[in-house]
Amino acid sequence: MIPPVLPTYNRAPLAFVKGEGSWLLAEDGRRYLDLGSGIAVNVLGHAHPALVQTLTEQAGKLWHVSNVYTVPEQERLAGLLTDQTFADTVFFTNSGTETAELAIKMARKFHYENGQPERVEIIAFEGAFHGRSTGAIAAAGSEKMVKGFGPLMPGFKHLKWGDHDAIRSAITEKTCAVIIEPIQGEGGIRVVPDQCLKGLRDLCDETGTLLIFDEVQCGMGRTGRLFAHEWAGVTPDIMMVAKGIGGGFPLGAVLATENAAKGMTAGTHGSTYGGNPLGCAVGAKVVELVSDPAFLAEVTRKGALLRQGLESLVARHPTVFESVRGEGLMLGLKCKPAPADVVKAGYGAGILVIAAADNVVRLLPALNIPDADIAEALTRLDQAATALAA
Numbered sequence: 328m329i330p331p332v333l334p335t336y337n338r339a340p341l342a343f344v345k346g347e348g349s350w351l352l353a354e355d356g357r358r359y360l361d362l363g364s365g366i367a368v369n370v371l372g373h374a375h376p377a378l379v380q381t382l383t384e385q386a387g388k389l390w391h392v393s394n395v396y397t398v399p400e401q402e403r404l405a406g407l408l409t410d411q412t413f414a415d416t417v418f419f420t421n422s423g424t425e426t427a428e429l430a431i432k433m434a435r436k437f438h439y440e441n442g443q444p445e446r447v448e449i450i451a452f453e454g455a456f457h458g459r460s461t462g463a464i465a466a467a468g469s470e471k472m473v474k475g476f477g478p479l480m481p482g483f484k485h486l487k488w489g490d491h492d493a494i495r496s497a498i499t500e501k502t503c504a505v506i507i508e509p510i511q512g513e514g515g516i517r518v519v520p521d522q523c524l525k526g527l528r529d530l531c532d533e534t535g536t537l538l539i540f541d542e543v544q545c546g547m548g549r550t551g552r553l554f555a556h557e558w559a560g561v562t563p564d565i566m567m568v569a570k571g572i573g574g575g576f577p578l579g580a581v582l583a584t585e586n587a588a589k590g591m592t593a594g595t596h597g598s599t600y601g602g603n604p605l606g607c608a609v610g611a612k613v614v615e616l617v618s619d620p621a622f623l624a625e626v627t628r629k630g631a632l633l634r635q636g637l638e639s640l641v642a643r644h645p646t647v648f649e650s651v652r653g654e655g656l657m658l659g660l661k662c663k664p665a666p667a668d669v670v671k672a673g674y675g676a677g678i679l680v681i682a683a684a685d686n687v688v689r690l691l692p693a694l695n696i697p698d699a700d701i702a703e704a705l706t707r708l709d710q711a712a713t714a715l716a717a
């Protein structure tokens with residue numbers, strides 16, 4: 328019999344009742360160290376006092392008004408984002424997949440406005456993940472996500488990971504945009520080298536192609552810069568942001584240059600909930616705290632600390648782990664056994680990690696994880712690996 332909740336997830340038999348910092352308390356009273364953060368969402372940990380205060384204060388004032396009206400909280404958050412990024416303008420959504428939808432629409436509309444309506448084709452990469460809407464699954468094009476879902480939105484071309492020559496020859500007079508995650512999350516913490524992002528930017532400039540960065544997972548401070556592409560010293564035309572920006576409140580944003588956004592005039596796009604006062608108040612507090620250079624420096628330091636510990640974990644457990652990859656606090660452990668087994672061994676040791684493709688488990692802790700919790704995480708991962716090796 329089908330359960331009341333549609334069974335589209337492979338769920339662990341674990342339910343949590345309370346969160347505090349990097350810790351989650353399960354129904355049975357057991358405490359788990361959370362290195363998944365709701366998949367890179369709880370950037371400030373669980374129940375961060377400043378976010379609780381912001382949320383409850385706003386909840387007592389105003390939750391939702393229509394985008395028929397001016398929303399000051401939205402303007403404030405948009406201002407914080409445009410001040411600190413390449414972007415001139417922002418549209419708010421409730422999720423990452425909705426940012427994919429707008430990024431695709433915006434890119435196509437741009438060329439339409441430029442008198443090149445034939446430029447509709449978007450180039451994406453193997454292993455990519457951009458969400459679960461019909462447009463986003465067409466963009467990522469992975470067999471497991473698209474099979475059985477009928478005709479896909481046309482106009483996407485999929486290239487092999489890391490094949491530079493293929494990118495150049497794939498761009499034609501029909502090409503609209505290139506969409507890429509600077510670090511693939513679901514794909515297994517695969518980092519695009521800075522040189523490649525630079526090369527891609529040059530290629531897009533040469534050919535009038537728009538460059539879309541999907542920073543839904545790798546953005547919002549995770550790599551030690553507010554956005555991951557900053558390390559490469561290049562900027563996109565359009566950027567997708569979600570997950571961490573709400574710190575746990577459903578919120579996403581599409582950031583764009585004035586030029587890239589020029590087709591998106593009144594009536595061309597919208598959302599009922601997107602950018603509501605509650606979400607934007609929380610988002611503004613998250614951006615304020617995370618974009619502080621001192622906070623970001625700490626992310627880099629903590630990332631190096633965790634990474635160092637993981638390197639020795641790999642050395643101690645060569646039958647379980649192969650290598651460490653990633654940047655900042657977006658780290659992956661390449662595993663010998665199936666990642667699902669490592670995740671399960673983690674449950675046994677009281678630590679939560681997340682499986683990804685390419686035989687990797689992801690470590691995406693809260694960006695403010697205390698050093699003591701990093702040490703505890705390494706101890707628990709060691710226990711999990713010892714149990715697995717036995």
Ligand SMILES: *Cc1c(COP(=O)(O)O)cnc(C)c1O
Pocket residue numbers: 421422423424425456457458459508512513541542543544545569570
């Ligand atoms: C999670 C994710 C998405 C989709 O976000 P949802 O909020 O689940 O719709 C898109 N792109 C990347 C890179 C992601 O990690």
